[in-house]
Amino acid sequence: xxxxxxNPRHLVxxxxxxxxxxxxxxKGHSHVYWYRQLPEEGLKFMVYLxxxxxxxxxxxxxxxxxxxxxKEGPSIxxxxxxxxxxxxxxxxxxxxxxxxxxxxxxxxxxxxx
Amino acid sequence: EDKVVQxxxxxxxxxxxxxxxxxxxEVTNFRSLLWYKQEKKAPTFLFMLTSSGIExxxxxxxxxxDKKELxxxxxxxxxxxxxxxxxxxxxxxxxxxxxxVFGQGTRLTINP
Numbered sequence: 001x002x003x004x005x006x007n008p009r010h011l012v013x014x015x016x017x018x019x020x021x022x023x024x025x026x027k028g029h030s031h032v033y034w035y036r037q038l039p040e041e042g043l044k045f046m047v048y049l050x051x052x053x054x055x056x057x058x059x060x061x062x063x064x065x066x067x068x069x070x071k072e073g074p075s076i077x078x079x080x081x082x083x084x085x086x087x088x089x090x091x092x093x094x095x096x097x098x099x100x101x102x103x104x105x106x107x108x109x110x111x112x113x
Numbered sequence: 114e115d116k117v118v119q120x121x122x123x124x125x126x127x128x129x130x131x132x133x134x135x136x137x138x139e140v141t142n143f144r145s146l147l148w149y150k151q152e153k154k155a156p157t158f159l160f161m162l163t164s165s166g167i168e169x170x171x172x173x174x175x176x177x178x179d180k181k182e183l184x185x186x187x188x189x190x191x192x193x194x195x196x197x198x199x200x201x202x203x204x205x206x207x208x209x210x211x212x213x214v215f216g217q218g219t220r221l222t223i224n225p
Contacts, residue, residue, distance in 0.1 A: 004155070033213075042117075042201065042215035043156070055210045091155070095211065101147060101161050102213065106154040 002027065004094050004105035005074075012111045013082045021077040021108045025094030032075045033102055034067060037089045049075060082112045115140040115206050119216035127224050130192050134219045136202030137184040144205040146178055146185050147213065151199040159187070159200075192223045 005024040013019050025032050030051055035043040045059040049069040060067065064082075069075040079086055089109050093102035116139045126132055136146070145163045149156035160169045162178035162185060169176050173192075178185045189196055199220050203213040 031210075033211075035213075035215075040217075042217040043203075043213075045212055045214065048210050048212065056207075056212060058212075100211070101158045102211070103158065104149075104155040 004029075004092060004103055006090075006092050006105035006108050008108060009106060010109050010111070012113060014113055015083060016081050019079040019082050019086070019110055021079075021090050021092075021110070022074045023077070023092030023094075023105060024074040025092075026096075026103055029094035029096050029103070031095045031097065031100075032069050033093045033095075034075075034077050035091045035093065037091060037107075039088075043091060046077070079110075082110075084112050086110060087112045115204070115214045117202055117204050117214050117216040119200075119202050119219050121219060122217065123220045123222075125222045125224060126192060128192060128194060130223075131188065131190045132192060132221060134187040134189075134200050134202075134221070135184065136186070136216055137182075138202075138204045138214075139183065140204050140206045140214065142206050142208055143180070144207060144211075147203045147205065148176055148185075148187050149201040149203065151201055151218070152197075156201055189221075194223045194225055197221060197223045 034046040047067045048056040064080045066078045089107045091107045093104045095102045120135045148159040160176045165180040173190045176187045199218040201218045202216040
């Protein structure tokens with residue numbers, strides 16, 4: 001059973017470009033979470049999604065950030081018009097049910113130049 | 114604001130030593146406390162604790178929750194170099210869906 005997959009593993013964008021981060025949950029998992037980890041800081045919750053639904057986006061910046069988890073395909077975290085402060089590791093996690101331990105992917109390291 | 118604090122932030126010990134990592138929390142809604150180990154990549158799940166005073170054990174690792182003191186400890190006995198990692202503590206503060214608030218982590222280094 002493959003684990004949570006994220007791609008790309010490393011992404012470099014210039015200021016003002018768009019970044020698209022993909023997450024494929026573990027087989028059988030229908031709950032997806034996105035977290036951001038800044039250097040020397042803990043993981044910060046961004047958004048929680050189920051298929052075709054955003055359940056909790058209280059950790060998402062109000063502008064430039066969006067997330068989706070379509071009926072088919074991976075979950076996507078989209079950052080428009082990236083700025084240097086968006087440079088971080090973005091982790092995706094999945095779980096089979098809402099109240100269950102989350103399993104994390106390897107992360108996407110975003111660098112904005 | 115929900116807060117999870119881990120201590121120490123960094124710890125260096127020799128192989129064979131026993132270590133205790135601490136996690137304390139101040140949250141408005143507590144459902145469970147989780148421990149993860151983060152090496153170079155993905156955090157890997159260690160324990161989920163919901164009840165106070167019941168120790169969870171996996172090999173040389175064990176953890177216990179104290180709801181009265183709003184804290185948890187993670188013990189590692191007979192440490193090995195492979196235990197070197199960042200250990201993350203998280204509290205589920207969700208009211209419906211699970212929502213994890215993470216501490217800043219403890220960076221553990223085991224020297225041979």
